[in-house]
Each structure stands twice: as C-alpha cells, then as structure tokens.
Amino acid sequence: xxxxVFADRPGRALAPLTDRTCVALLPMAGKPLVEHTLEDLAxxxxxxxxxxxxxxxxxxxxxxxxxxxxxxxxxxxxxRGDESPDTILGRVQRRLEGxxxxxxxxxxxxxVIGPFLAQAGGVPGDSxxxxxxxxxxxxxxxxxxxxLPLGLPGDPETPETWRERAPTVxxxxxxxxLVESFRAYHQANVEAAAGRYPGLLLxxxxxxxxxxxxxxxxxxxxxxxxTPVFIGSRCDIKGGAxxxxxxxxxxxxxxxxxxxxxxxxxxxxxxxxxxxxxxxAIVSTTHLIDIASGAVxxxxxxxxxxxxxxxxxxxxxxxxxxxxxxxVLLVLxxxxxxxxxxxxxxxxxxxPLRRVWLLGNHTAVDDDGQPCRRRFVALEWAxxxxxxxxxPKLLAVVHGDLRLVGVAPLTPAQAAAxxxxxxxxxxxxxxxxxxxxxxxxxxxxxxxxxxxVDAYYARTRTxxxxxxxxxxxxxxLASPRAWLPRRDQ
Amino acid sequence: MDQRTPDPAQxxxxxxxxxxSGAIDEQFRAELLRRYxxxxxxxxxxxxxxxxxxxxxxxxxxxxxxxxxxLIDLVGGVALLVxxxxxxxxxIVLIKLDSPGPVFFKQTRVGKWGxxxxxxxxxxxxIDAEARKxxxxxxxxxAGGVLFKMKDDPRITRVGKYIRRGSIxxxxxxxxxxxxxxxxxxxxxxxxxxxxxxxxxxxxxxDAIPGITCIWQVxxxxxxxxxxxxELDVAYIESQSFWLDLKLLLKTIPAVLLGRGAY
Numbered sequence: 001x002x003x004x005v006f007a008d009r010p011g012r013a014l015a016p017l018t019d020r021t022c023v024a025l026l027p028m029a030g031k032p033l034v035e036h037t038l039e040d041l042a043x044x045x046x047x048x049x050x051x052x053x054x055x056x057x058x059x060x061x062x063x064x065x066x067x068x069x070x071x072x073x074x075x076x077x078x079x080r081g082d083e084s085p086d087t088i089l090g091r092v093q094r095r096l097e098g099x100x101x102x103x104x105x106x107x108x109x110x111x112v113i114g115p116f117l118a119q120a121g122g123v124p125g126d127s128x129x130x131x132x133x134x135x136x137x138x139x140x141x142x143x144x145x146x147x148l149p150l151g152l153p154g155d156p157e158t159p160e161t162w163r164e165r166a167p168t169v170x171x172x173x174x175x176x177x178l179v180e181s182f183r184a185y186h187q188a189n190v191e192a193a194a195g196r197y198p199g200l201l202l203x204x205x206x207x208x209x210x211x212x213x214x215x216x217x218x219x220x221x222x223x224x225x226x227t228p229v230f231i232g233s234r235c236d237i238k239g240g241a242x243x244x245x246x247x248x249x250x251x252x253x254x255x256x257x258x259x260x261x262x263x264x265x266x267x268x269x270x271x272x273x274x275x276x277x278x279x280x281a282i283v284s285t286t287h288l289i290d291i292a293s294g295a296v297x298x299x300x301x302x303x304x305x306x307x308x309x310x311x312x313x314x315x316x317x318x319x320x321x322x323x324x325x326x327x328v329l330l331v332l333x334x335x336x337x338x339x340x341x342x343x344x345x346x347x348x349x350x351x352p353l354r355r356v357w358l359l360g361n362h363t364a365v366d367d368d369g370q371p372c373r374r375r376f377v378a379l380e381w382a383x384x385x386x387x388x389x390x391x392p393k394l395l396a397v398v399h400g401d402l403r404l405v406g407v408a409p410l411t412p413a414q415a416a417a418x419x420x421x422x423x424x425x426x427x428x429x430x431x432x433x434x435x436x437x438x439x440x441x442x443x444x445x446x447x448x449x450x451x452x453v454d455a456y457y458a459r460t461r462t463x464x465x466x467x468x469x470x471x472x473x474x475x476x477l478a479s480p481r482a483w484l485p486r487r488d489q
Numbered sequence: 490m491d492q493r494t495p496d497p498a499q500x501x502x503x504x505x506x507x508x509x510s511g512a513i514d515e516q517f518r519a520e521l522l523r524r525y526x527x528x529x530x531x532x533x534x535x536x537x538x539x540x541x542x543x544x545x546x547x548x549x550x551x552x553x554x555x556x557x558x559x560l561i562d563l564v565g566g567v568a569l570l571v572x573x574x575x576x577x578x579x580x581i582v583l584i585k586l587d588s589p590g591p592v593f594f595k596q597t598r599v600g601k602w603g604x605x606x607x608x609x610x611x612x613x614x615x616i617d618a619e620a621r622k623x624x625x626x627x628x629x630x631x632a633g634g635v636l637f638k639m640k641d642d643p644r645i646t647r648v649g650k651y652i653r654r655g656s657i658x659x660x661x662x663x664x665x666x667x668x669x670x671x672x673x674x675x676x677x678x679x680x681x682x683x684x685x686x687x688x689x690x691x692x693x694x695x696d697a698i699p700g701i702t703c704i705w706q707v708x709x710x711x712x713x714x715x716x717x718x719x720e721l722d723v724a725y726i727e728s729q730s731f732w733l734d735l736k737l738l739l740k741t742i743p744a745v746l747l748g749r750g751a752y
Contacts, residue, residue, distance in 0.1 A: 039689055042689055043688075043689050065602075068602060068603030068604060068605075069602035069603045069692075069695070070603075070689070070692065071603060071684070071685070071687070071692065201689060201690070204727070205724070205727045205728070214727075215726070215727055215728075215729065216551060216554060216729075216730070234551040236547045252551065254544060254547050256543075271544055306544070308544060308548060
C-alpha cells in the first residue's frame with residue numbers, strides 16, 4: 001500500500017509563523033509537524049510514500065530526503081499553486097498500485113493509522129475516511145480503481161471546505177488538532193509535549209517527571225517551577241529564568257536570566273531577553289503572538305526578543321565588525337590610490353573624483369515622519385577599471401553608510417521608481433560594497449535582475465554567508481576581469 | 490473538541506505566578522532602564538558588546554561541538570593509523586598466509602539516519618561465510634533475535650579468531666572515520682537486515698554518526714541483550730559531549746586489552 005501525504009499547506013492563518021516555512025515544517029513538540037505523520041506511517045508499516053509539496057518544497061525535501069531515516073521510501077509530487085487535493089490525486093493516480101492511504105501531513109493526530117486500517121477494511125466503497133470527535137481527521141483509504149473526483153476536503157484552515165463526503169470510521173479515543181489557528185497550534189504543542197497525544201514519539205530525555213530535555217541543552221535546575229516542560233536541543237536556559245508549567249521550547253533557543261515563561265511556545269532560534277515575561281503566547285524570533293487576542297507584536301529591541309540565526313552579529317556588533325574590516329581594507333588598499341588618481345586624471349583631468357548620491361544604512365526621518373535610509377555622497381574615481389573606481393567607497397564603509405557585504409546601494413531615484421512589493425524585500429538587508437548582485441551579475445544586467453538576486457539574499461543571509469561573499473569578493477580581485485577597463489554605464 | 494474545556498489529565502495548575510520582587514530585582518530593573526535611557530557613550534557600547542557577545546558565545550558553543558567531534562576523529566584517526574601501522578602490516582601478512590581471499594572485508598552498514606555506507610574490516614572468515622550464515626541461523630545464540638552472533642563459529646579462520654579476540658579486525662574502520670562515515674565514538678553501525686527488523690523506537694540509535702566504540706562495548710560488549718543496547722545507545726546520543734567521548738575512548742583500551750565479551 002502506498003500513502004499520499006499532503007504537506008502543501010501554506011498556512012496563511014498562521015503568518016508570521018509561516019513567513020519562512022510551511023505548516024508541515026512548523027515545530028510540534030520538538031519535531032517538524034510532518035515527522036509525526038511519517039512516524040505513524042512507519043509504525044503501521046506503510047513504507048512507500050508520495051509526499052505532495054508546494055510552498056518551501058526544497059526545505060521539505062531537504063528534511064525528509066529519501067525517507068531512509070524512518071525506513072521509508074519517499075517520492076515527491078510538486079503541487080502547483082492552489083491545486084485542489086482531488087486534482088493532485090488524479091495526477092498521481094497512475095503511480096498508486098492498489099489501495100492508497102491519502103492523508104494530510106500538516107495536522108497533528110495521535111497514532112491512528114494502524115487502528116484506522118483495521119477498521120476501514122470492513123467498510124465498503126471507493127473511499128473510507130476517518131473522523132476524530134466528529135471532525136475529518138485527514139486520513140482516508142482510497143481503494144484501487146476508485147472513481148475520481150472523491151471530493152476531498154480542502155484546506156483545514158477554512159471550515160467550509162474541511163468537510164467529509166465519504167463513508168467514515170470514527171476513531172474513538174484518538175486525538176486531533178488541525179493546527180488551523182494560533183490558539184490551536186499553541187494548544188496542540190503544549191498537549192503533545194505533555195504526552196497527551198498517545199503514540200507520538202517525543203525526542204529528548206526525561207530529567208524529572210514531566211520535564212523533557214533535548215541534546216546539548218544547558219538547563220539550570222532552579223529554573224523549573226512547574227510541569228510539564230519540554231525543551232528542545234541546543235538550548236541555553238540561564239540560571240534565574242523561571243519556567244512555569246505548559247512550556248514548549250523548540251531547538252536553538254536562549255532564555256536569559258529572570259525571563260519567565262508560562263503557557264508559552266517558543267519557536268527555534270529565538271532569544272528571550274532578561275526580565276521578559278511570556279504568558280499564554282507564542283514567541284517566534286522577533287514576534288510575540290498573544291493567544292487570547294491573536295495580536296501579533298513585532299519586537300525590534302534585541303534586548304527583549306531576537307532572532308539568533310540572523311541577528312547574532314546584530315546591528316551593533318555587526319556594523320562595528322564591518323567598519324573595522326572596511327578600515328583594514330582601506331589601509332591595505334592605499335598603494336592603489338596613487339595609480340587610481342593618475343588613471344583618473346588621464347581620463348578626466350578636470351574631475352578625477354565623481355560624486356554619486358546613494359541610499360546608505362544610516363536612518364533618517366522623511367517628511368511623513370517615517371524612518372528611511374539616509375542618502376550619502378559616495379565618491380568614485382573616474383577610471384574604467386572597476387576595482388580602482390570603487391576604491392573610495394571604502395570610506396563609506398568605514399563611515400558606516402555601507403557594509404562590506406550587502407545589497408547594492410540604490411540611488412534615491414532608483415529606490416523611488418520601485419512599485420512592486422517584491423522589489424522592496426531587498427530593503428530588509430543592509431546596503432553593502434560587495435554582495436551577490438555586485439559579484440555575480442554583469443554590469444549591464446537589468447535592474448529587475450538585481451532586485452531578484454538581492455531579494456533572495458535579503459531573505460537568506462547569515463553571518464557565515466556574508467563571510468563567504470566577502471572572501472569571494474577578495475578572491476575576485478585576483479581575476480583579470482576586475483582589472484580590465486570596462487565600458488562606462 | 491472544545492479548546493476551552495479543561496483537560497482532566499492536566500496536572501494541577503501552577504497558580505504561583507512569578508512576581509519578580511525584592512531588592513535585587515529593583516537593582517536589576519534599574520540596570521535595564523539604564524540600558525534604554527543612555528544611548529551614547531563608551532559604557533553603552535561596552536554593555537551592548539557584552540550583551541551580543543553573550544548570545545554569540547552560545548551560538549559558538551553549540552556550533553563548535555560538531556566541529557570539535559570531527560576534529561578529534563581526524564586527529565585521533567590519523568594518529569592511531571600511524572601508531573598501529575606495524576601491526577597492520579603484520580596482520581595483512583598473516584591473513585594472506587592463512588587463507589585465500591582478500592585482506593579487507595567490505596560490508597554494507599547503516600549510518601546516520603539510515604544512510605548506507607561500506608564498512609571495512611580485516612577478513613576474519615572464509616570467503617563463503619555469508620552463504621553459510623543461513624544454514625547456521627538455527628543455532629543463533631543472541632537474545633532478542635535481531636543480531637546474529639554465536640560462539641565457536643565454524644566460518645572463522647585461525648587468524649580471524651585471534652584478531653577478533655583482540656578486536657583488531659575492527660581497526661580498518663579508522664579509514665571510515667577519516668572518510669566521515671563513522672566517528673571514533675558512537676553507536677555501532679548495524680547491517681541493513683537488522684535495521685529492517687527495527688521498530689521506530691529502535692531506530693533512534695541511527696540518529697547519530699555511528700562509531701567504533703560506544704557505551705556497551707565498554708561496559709559489557711556482546712553480552713548485553715539487544716533492547717538494553719538500544720537504550721544505552723540512545724542514552725549516549727542524548728548526552729553526547731566532548732568529555733563523555735574522551736572517557737569512553739579511554740575506557741575502550743582496557744576493555745579491548747582484557748578482551749571482555751568479544752568472540
């Protein structure tokens with residue numbers, strides 16, 4: 001028997017949790033949600049899977065691989081946009097030999113597949129579905145040669161499409177969460193971590209009754225003030241922090257001294273600062289989501305909440321490092337300034353140095369009182385050799401207007417001419433001297449292409465990645481292309 | 490499922506909410522306030538630096554454990570290969586003289602997360618050993634049934650008997666360590682036919698890079714029943730650290746020299 005696992009739910013109701021991931025990959029009691037479904041399948045000895053992926057397909061495939069980790073054989077099906085489950089099932093029907101188990105991989109259930117298959121065997125019809133507490137559980141048996149369409153339920157986030165039309169089997173003592181809202185996600189996490197979803201395999205070791213702790217996690221023992229508490233791998237819970245009951249902390253989280261957590265779900269790579277109190281809430285890097293009201297607060301102060309993955313070289317340490325690096329490069333580049341001056345004088349004796357207005361990393365306040373990027377004067381030598389021409393921009397790096405690595409700085413006119421929303425994504429990253437757009441694109445590439453490359457960089461940048469681009473930029477100095485005169489733009 | 494219904498299985502609510510109070514906390518609050526009110530000056534820069542470095546340290550501590558483990562594997566692997574090279578030469582000559590067939594024996598094993606890799610050993614059995622395994626399966630002495638092991642196995646060569654007793658046949662796995670398939674310390678890699686019989690709970694021992702030695706080799710080796718071996722492996726994976734690795738490596742030496750449990 002093959003299983004078709006739908007892991008294609010974008011989870012719009014769960015934004016901003018799903019800004020950088022999809023529902024199937026959201027952490028649920030220490031594991032990505034879809035893993036619980038895979039483990040249920042493996043436990044029931046259903047080994048051949050077709051996983052339907054759509055948003056963040058690459059991340060899902062990177063996590064699940066070929067399924068060898070669970071003893072499964074996984075193949076992938078890419079769903080296009082908002083294709084209905086029926087259409088997708090029709091597309092893959094030829095690849096299913098015999099009966100198929102069609103299920104959603106982005107909802108949470110206790111282990112049900114074994115009992116369901118046993119009960120569904122006696123029910124006639126093309127398709128038999130499971131319900132838990134009267135709600136469709138997103139598990140169905142589709143018999144060989146079934147007539148499509150079957151009228152499969154749509155997105156669990158919209159109750160009007162989440163309906164069951166096939167004969168059903170009620171699974172009495174099983175548990176289900178559709179993870180359709182912040183509240184449901186929060187509750188499912190807390191209850192699953194407390195072991196109230198029978199049959200789920202929870203990672204970690206039990207250090208005290210009701211306290212599960214993952215690998216390489218440092219936990220000061222005086223932090224525990226209540227149970228149940230679940231802490232993922234590689235966390236640091238500093239002494240003096242207080243964990244009251246119903247706390248689920250994902251991997252790679254730092255909770256600083258005197259922070260208090262109660263009925264809280266903390267997502268990966270979050271820093272919870274000193275004296276911060278989180279209660280009845282989900283914390284996701286810089287977002288604090290209140291469960292009672294559903295209000296999402298974005299915290300920009302790194303003392304309170306921060307993203308450990310992107311902000312470890314935070315604004316202050318990062319910018320100091322970039323400015324120091326700029327100063328070092330400036331000193332090293334001094335021997336080049338004389339030839340640059342001479343070549344520029346040869347080409348344009350009147351104005352060897354050109355002035356360009358660019359938008360930098362310092363902030364200013366515009367006419368409407370909104371913060372915006374402050375413009376600054378960047379200097380360029382009037383030579384056609386690109387390495388020499390951009391030498392004076394190192395001064396802007398030392399001054400902090402540019403970073404060593406970042407998106408290419410725009411002129412005020414270029415920035416104002418942008419209209420599409422995706423073109424603004426690049427603004428999340430600082431402007432820099434070197435970067436993917438500056439190093440990989442040809443000088444005459446259209447501006448849109450720059451924006452695409454910059455947007456990708458802005459969403460995926462890391463400190464280690466920046467270092468790689470810097471090294472790549474330095475390595476490019478050795479290439480002849482950098483030293484050959486280039487056509488003027 | 491009404492989300493407001495209190496769950497009877499829920500433990501008694503912890504109603505004692507923390508109210509950070511007392512003189513120390515007042516001091517602490519004042520310190521925090523200072524952070525926000527003063528925005529310029531060397532002291533602020535110093536505080537900011539301390540704050541960010543505190544976070545960075547943890548990121549590095551976490552990130553370095555993998556690098557450190559790999560470094561130990563590389564350094565230790567090379568050192569052991571060099572130190573043991575005379576022994577290797579001797580064993581190679583002996584195996585060649587003792588029975589026909591290649592010196593090294595390549596077996597497919599299951600690595601981290603179910604990835605297959607070829608594991609190297611000195612050949613200690615006759616070349617038709619795998620074919621004779623089925624006939625001998627009836628005499629399996631291993632409790633739990635997943636592993637196949639027996640004493641006085643007729644498939645083992647004369648030299649094989651000695652190198653097995655001293656665990657010398659395992660030494661070519663140092664090459665696997667250098668290649669990165671294995672580590673010096675880690676759960677022993679099983680063969681695919683064993684893994685096919687694993688339950689999901691047993692599969693947890695595939696969560697780490699397999700190694701040459703681990704807790705149960707050190708404590709009692711082959712005599713431990715399979716169920717307990719899995720528990721020990723999982724316990725190791727959950728608590729792995731630099732010091733634990735070092736301790737296990739050192740404990741391996743007497744275990745090997747005394748030949749405890751190997752056959």
